[in-house]
Amino acid sequence: MTESFTSRVYQLASKIPKGKVSTYAQLATLAGNPKAARAVGTAMKHNPDMLRIPCHRVVGSNGAMRGYAGAGGVEMKKKMLMKEGIEMVNERVIVHKFLWQPDLL
DNA sequence: CATTTGACAGGAA
DNA sequence: CTTCCTGCCAAAT
Numbered sequence: 001m002t003e004s005f006t007s008r009v010y011q012l013a014s015k016i017p018k019g020k021v022s023t024y025a026q027l028a029t030l031a032g033n034p035k036a037a038r039a040v041g042t043a044m045k046h047n048p049d050m051l052r053i054p055c056h057r058v059v060g061s062n063g064a065m066r067g068y069a070g071a072g073g074v075e076m077k078k079k080m081l082m083k084e085g086i087e088m089v090n091e092r093v094i095v096h097k098f099l100w101q102p103d104l105l
Numbered sequence: 106c107a108t109t110t111g112a113c114a115g116g117a118a
Numbered sequence: 119c120t121t122c123c124t125g126c127c128a129a130a131t
Contacts, residue, residue, distance in 0.1 A: 006128070024113050028127085037113040039127040045112055046129075060113070067112035074112090 005031055006043040012102075013044070016057045019085045020100040021093055023061045030102060037061075045069050056080045063088075063095040 001007070008031040016022050024037040024044075033039070044055040050070065056077045060066050068077035082088060086098050 028113085033127070035126045036128080037126080038111070041112040042128050055112080058112080061115085065112080069112070
């Protein structure tokens with residue numbers, strides 16, 4: 001099961017529920033490397049399974065979307081997020097309100 | 106194998 | 119609030 005950092009990121013990303021968002025930093029932290037936020041972005045870009053990995057639910061720490069390799073780019077990404085019920089203000093997701101909370105207990 | 110690039114973040118000015 | 123600089127990791131060249 002390929003326990004590489006990138007793999008863990010994919011695994012976590014696939015767990016992000018609809019209507020919630022996560023940040024590169026958070027995924028990096030959950031993956032075990034709080035400093036590897038960049039690597040997370042790289043992994044998302046490489047996303048092996050676009051249908052399985054909701055990379056559009058991964059935004060910047062400030063709630064701003066950094067990019068999207070899919071069709072339409074960030075424009076489409078924004079649209080998808082809003083469609084899932086996520087509210088935005090000035091092109092920025094309200095992270096403190098829609099940030100994903102990983103399975104505790 | 107060495108260097109550069111990139112879908113980041115956080116602190117300082 | 120905006121802009122610049124530094125740190126860090128993985129993939130690409």
